[in-house]
Amino acid sequence: MPILRGLSGIFALATSILLAPLSADHANSQEPRHFSFGYDQPHSTGYGIAGDIFAAKLADLSHGSMLIDQFPGAQLGQEPQMLQKIRTGDIDFMISSTANAATVSPESGVLSLHYIFRSEDQLIRAIGDPRLVAAVKEMFADTVKDGHVLALASLGLRDMYGKKEVHKVDDLRGEKVRVQATPTEDTVFPAYGSQTVHMPFGSVYTSLQTGVVAFAENGVNVYDSNKHYEVAPVLSMTEHEANNSVLWVSDKVWQSLSDEQKKWVDAAAAEVGQKEPAQAIALDHKSLDRLRKLGVKIVTDVDKESFIKIAEPLQDKLAEGLGPHAVKILQITRDIH
DSSP states (O other), X not given: OHHXXXXXXXXXXXXXXXXXXXXXXXXXXXXXXXXXXXXXXXXXXXXXXXXXXXXXXXXXXXXXXXXXXXXXXXXTOOHHHHHHHHHHTSSSEEEEEHHHHTXXXXXXXXXXXXXXXXXXXXXXXXXXXXXXXXXXXXXXXXHOSSEEEEEEEEEEEEEEEESSOOSSGGGGTTOEEEOOSSHHHHHHHHHTTOEEEOOOGGGHHHHHHHTSOSEEEEEHHHHHHTTGGGTOOEEEEEEEEEEEEEEEEEHHHHHHSOHHHHHHHHHHHHHHHHXXXXXHHHHHHHHHHHHHHHXXXXXXXXOHHHHHHHHHHHHHHHXXXXXXXXXXXXXXHHHOO
């Protein structure tokens, strides 16, 4: 009997050891998984709209098992730094402008071409168009191996702002303009006669304040949310370029997901592409009303044709220089009316 008792004790001990990790795994599987989601604009911008749409849809589809923790306002770094962190797996999800994405995939600069988006309505249609989304995702899949683009988004159209009014292209001649660091900007703005200056977004306010640059350009709500009107009280509605962005997931996270979880992530991202642009543009309109009440000078009589006459002939040349994906994306964009 002592031997039997001893054997049964050993058996019980062995069973408890074997079952312990299984019980722990089962308990852990019930815990929701949290993911970081970074962007460099305030939550009050279209980036926040994108984050909220993505988070809500993913939580719904995953039945609360996949939760998004948003880090707005460059808490995880400016976009160029976050683009490196997404590739090393130090950030799970992020939003970057397509212009900044050109630092890891130069052909992304095609979406910064001037006047390929002629109206807000066309821009909304384009961002949700399956042809454009597929072409952009294909471009990034072919050129970036350690991060994946899930969807397109937009903050509307970009405008010029500074201390001076811009009514026509000649008003930019000889002026220093802060631009995004893409070959597109470095070709088009000098063609307008201005000097381009690169700097992180976080340095724009001080540079406008101190006169390092005379102008910057961005979306109306971005200009409003970051209080750039305090140092650049004149907003000229050039609407020269779309403020497009892409939603990224790190390869580290992507490879860790089951097929079902990947479908949830893709569906949540698609929801962003379908809903965010119109809501972001509505924010632009709301900001414009607010800026008028604050006394910001809004220049609406901009001679866009003076810009288009210079920008349009450069579109094909720039796209060809960037590569075949850029050429394809340009043509698809032109076909969306």
